[in-house]
Amino acid sequence: MSHYDIVILGAGAAGMMAAIEAGKRGRKVLIVDHAADPGEKIRISGGGRCNFTNVNATTATGRERFLSQNPRFALSALARYTPEHFIALVRSYGIAFHEKTLGQLFCDGPSTQIINLLVQEMAGAGVTLKLRSSLERAEKTEAGFALVLSDQAVSCEKLIVATGGKSIPKMGATSLGYQLAAQFGLRVTETRPALVPLTFAEQVLEPLRELSGVSTNAVVSHGKTRFEEALLFTHRGLSGPAILQVSSYWREGDAIAIDLVPGLDMLAALRQARKATPKLAIQTVLASHLPKRLAQLIGEELDLPGMIGDFSDAKFEKVVAAVKAWTLKPVGSEGYRTAEVTLGGIDTRDLDSKTMEARQVPGLHFIGEVVDVTGWLGGYNFQWAWASGFAAGQAA
Ligand code: FAD
The missing domain is CATH 2.40.30.10 (Translation factors)
Incomplete structure (x- = not known):
């Protein structure tokens, strides 16, 4: 059985950011996704131009633009990884972007530039990316977790769940994150389609x-x-x-x-x-x-x-x-078929706002859209994915 310090489920925006930060800290990281490519939602986001952040996300009014049963939960992570941090990363790759309206930053070119950036950063941080694979079983062990993936059994000290929300099942959205939360005794708030016609x-x-x-x-x-x-x-x-x-x-x-x-x-x-x-x-x-x-x-x-x-x-x-x-x-x-995001998710009362770790299950973290934090349209959801991914990647 292969052993990793950290296994991340879901190679979307949040999962890849967590992988990069953990890898940079010298942790041995495996990131697993059942899709054929990472970051499929990034690819289709912002009409193909990825509205990757909103410059107002951490201003006093911007902070009001995250919906949750506890809107204060998101503030700590958002304050530690701000839009400026992600903008600096985008600039360092020479990716051209523009402000469209209301603080929304879009790539001038295709969204795949952001995916390539994240994939390159993961490679630079020594992260192993495993595609077309999913989780069949997870168990808590004394040293961490024992996982059975589609084609391999692995053990890890820390498990980060970044499997996203329920929106657009056609693109690979599943309820795995909510099921894991239930298995490990975390509460899940009511979920519903949001940012939807x-x-x-x-x-x-x-x-x-x-x-x-x-x-x-x-x-x-x-x-x-x-x-x-x-x-x-x-x-x-x-x-x-x-x-x-x-x-x-x-x-x-x-x-x-x-x-x-x-x-x-x-x-x-x-x-x-x-x-x-x-x-x-x-x-x-x-x-x-x-x-x-x-x-x-x-x-x-x-x-x-x-x-x-x-x-x-x-x-x-x-x-x-x-x-x-x-x-x-x-x-x-129109429901999850076309909704951009899922409102609700893992109850923030059961997570530590600095590390995204489950309060009752040491080593288990939840990040991104699967958590009960939902942003307004306009780059807020990616900023939450980057910030919560960063928080878990720093802590795990
Ligand atoms: P995701 O990016 O959804 O990643 C989850 C990953 O987990 C996926 O790769 C998925 O394949 C994988 N996964 C799921 N289940 C399993 C499983 N059982 N086994 C293995 N892997 C699994 N937000 C913005 O801020 N700006 C935008 O411009 C924008 N545009 C959008 C446009 C559309 C059409 C949609 C649908 C959403 C848009 N959003 C936008 C919202 C944004 O895409 C999400 O909030 C964000 O992707 C959430 O990141 P995440 O990493 O939590 O989840």
Whole structure:
């Protein structure tokens, strides 16, 4: 039986970072993944350009952008491995990147540059990467763990679980991390798909289908939580960054409210149009503030024929309500099939925030998305993967 100081399950963002840091400390590390290639989610991330961090992740507001039953849990790891650390690593490989919006850093070229960086760093740190292999059994021993992998039995002192969340099973997501947590007596909080498009009842969706492909800037709110970003109409429902963000807060039965003209005093704009262009139909007036097809549909739904010059303020209020406070009740989400992340996971009460080690099981660590820490869209999830991976790699 081969012996390693550390075995890491999952060669994704968090697992590879942990492997690099542990390897650099001279630890003998094996990292195991059932996929044919490491970092498959990195490859598809950020539309193929990997939004690898967010420069605001450790600012006072950025720290609020991690959801968890205990949001303070993530702070220690995030403070010790900051966006600047990862940016320095990216720069050291000469990888070109740019800030797209809201502090989000994307590669100029393909995401595979980030995977190559991590693979090269692992090789430099003497890490053994084993692909197309998985865990069949794990047992605690006096000296650590005895593991039966698909094709080999190994022993190790420390076991780091970095098998990610449940999202996109087609890409190899499994529940192994949650099963190991249960086997070793750690609690797991309720898990649900997040950063996911929302779906609607057929009667709501039917008229919206003709808008499929239309995108507009909007404020989407759920209670006091609001996101101003792009909203995208699809043939299945609503998507785009504003909807994905709000989906992490939305629960079954809740309504969401949409302001389709953020920052615009719509009533004032309509009164102005009544004076300046009295002969126009409402659709035409709306089309100067909204995509044409959307303006057309809202006009039809409101059913307010005639020229705007004849409209009363009471009619305008109806238009304002439709455009600035469009309230909708999603019936569900597209689920793990398309969700970018999994909300919930290994209960942070059972982990040490500095080392990611299980409080009751010395030598067992959980990192990355499998833990109950979920970031906003925009590079926060990778920053958590890097930071929690770094913490465990330093400690194990
Ligand atoms: P993962 O990266 O999912 O790695 C887990 C690894 O474990 C995988 O390699 C998997 O093959 C392996 N594994 C799972 N089960 C087993 C098993 N039973 N046996 C062996 N191996 C196993 N976040 C951002 O910050 N920026 C983005 O631009 C971004 N874009 C995204 C786009 C998409 C389409 C998706 C789905 C997610 C995106 N995310 C993004 C989220 C981000 O990819 C994840 O939060 C991050 O990858 C989590 O890292 P991880 O290492 O914990 O898990």
